[in-house]
Amino acid sequence: MIGIENIGTYLPERKTSNYDLMDHFDIDEHFIENKIGVRETTRKEKGKKSSDLGCKAIEDLLFRTGLDIRNIDCLIAVTQNPDTNIPHISARIHGQFECKEECACFDISLGCSGFVYGLSVIEAFMKDNGLETGILVTSDPYSDIIHPDDKNTRLLFGDGAAATLISSKPVFESGKFNFGTIGKRYKELICHDSNLSMNGRGIFNFAARYVPKDVYAILEKNNLEIGEVDVFLFHQGSKFIADTITRKLGIDPEKSQFHAATYGNTVSSSIPIMLKDYIEKDGMKNILISGFGVGLSWSSTILNKL
Amino acid sequence: MSNIKEDIRKIFRAEVDKRVNIQEIKDDESITEFGVDSLDKSSVFLEIEDHFGVEIPDTEIENLDTIDDILKFINENK
Structure with a gap:
């Protein structure tokens, strides 16, 4: 394994x-x-x-x-x-x-x-x-x-x-994965001549519409109910985005906290930075991880704690 | 017409930060001046798009600054 x-x-x-x-x-x-x-x-x-x-x-x-x-x-x-x-x-x-x-x-x-x-x-x-x-x-x-x-x-x-x-x-075994892309909206987050530009509303709409649907899809793919997930680690785009996804899914906020208050959105490192804290933590079985952003692109899976 | 307006107000009540007393806003009052910030506006407009089946282009956002503006937009684009 x-x-x-x-x-x-x-x-x-x-x-x-x-x-x-x-x-x-x-x-x-x-x-x-x-x-x-x-x-x-x-x-x-x-x-x-x-x-x-x-x-x-x-x-x-x-x-x-x-x-x-x-x-x-x-x-x-x-x-x-x-x-x-x-x-x-x-x-x-x-x-x-x-x-x-x-x-x-x-x-x-x-x-x-x-x-x-x-x-x-x-x-x-x-x-x-x-x-x-x-x-x-x-x-x-x-x-x-x-x-x-x-x-x-x-x-x-x-x-x-x-x-x-x-x-x-x-320590963690990955379950089945989901992937997706909306290439026609690539301009929502783009870098031209070393200048990053982000359409905040476009990224918010993408995250709020697509991530909750993807969460239900990845749960079904892994034969899990939402209540069986112990921790949800969503990409830390902003607290507003993370809170909106949590609210739309009806998740207990204790299971889906915002972790990036003292360092910010670290792009592809946001999930492993959070996940590190759970390596040695007991009392949990399933962690859902979900990354989304540039592309527009998203991916998710379930990590099963062994 | 009044049902649409009531639905718009319901969306505002659900999506806007609770520290903004949104239920007291008048139909022709600026939502920006009333204290609705850009993030809450994104949330409101997303729900309006999904609820009424309309698409609000980024270029229209600045023009939709009152409940009356939003009602007019929905009626013209639904």
């Missing part, structure tokens, strides 16, 4: 307070705390790139597990902000840690749905090829592409990365 064994994460210590931006964006404390839900956003050091953040997350993973990274069989990275267009950042990370030459490396270009897609890809890749140990890195620091005057993005996105260890000694 192949599945998630452990997770390492990296959130930069440097932060920007949204309270300091209240006058700049004409917002108040209520808006920060109850609507976007993000009080602070993490900001990487200038000059640091996606691979640097990914390496930091791997260092945390190695600290937590004592893994000898030189022997891993594959390393897959999810990013849409690679250090350079060529090469893939997984090769840079491979070189940084001096992994063995027989280690497969490739990148996946996806945003907020990237962790769930990546999880399915790495598990299938490892099973098909008889691999025992792999790492899924998610690292997509948006701070380099956010315009300081853009209220829609500056208050929400934080930098961060995660490194998920996939092995034959899993």
Whole structure:
């Protein structure tokens, strides 16, 4: 059996307070705390790139597990902000840690749905090829592409990365997955000339309409009732989006909390950053994870705690 | 007509932040000036689209700032 064994994460210590931006964006404390839900956003050091953040997350993973990274069989990275267009950042990370030459490396270009897609890809890749140990890195620091005057993005996105260890000694076994794309609406969240632009209303409508339907579909696919799910980990787009999905599904808010208040929306790393807290937590069986955003794209699955 | 208006008001009551006393808004009063923020507007307009089967383009949002505006839009586009 192949599945998630452990997770390492990296959130930069440097932060920007949204309270300091209240006058700049004409917002108040209520808006920060109850609507976007993000009080602070993490900001990487200038000059640091996606691979640097990914390496930091791997260092945390190695600290937590004592893994000898030189022997891993594959390393897959999810990013849409690679250090350079060529090469893939997984090769840079491979070189940084001096992994063995027989280690497969490739990148996946996806945003907020990237962790769930990546999880399915790495598990299938490892099973098909008889691999025992792999790492899924998610690292997509948006701070380099956010315009300081853009209220829609500056208050929400934080930098961060995660490194998920996939092995034959899993803590979580993945159930069946769901995937989807609405390519004709790709412009809702797009980067032109290093400037990110987001149609907040478009993204909200997408999340509010599609994610609840997808939750029911993934529950049915995995033969589960909504009451059998112990924790719902929705991509942390904003508190407003997460709360709207929770309300539409009639979920107990205790099972679907907003976690990103002190770091922000870390794109494909949002789910593994939350999931890390449940690695050693007992008393739960089923965790539903759901990523959605850039593309527009979504993916979900059920993680069964072993 | 009055049923549509009552449905619009129901949507406002359900979707707008409880700290805004939305039930007291007049039909021709600006929802922006009354304190309905951009996120609550997104939520209201989503429900209006789904409930009445209309599509509200982004370019129309600024023009829909009163309950009367919304009622007129629905009647013209339903």
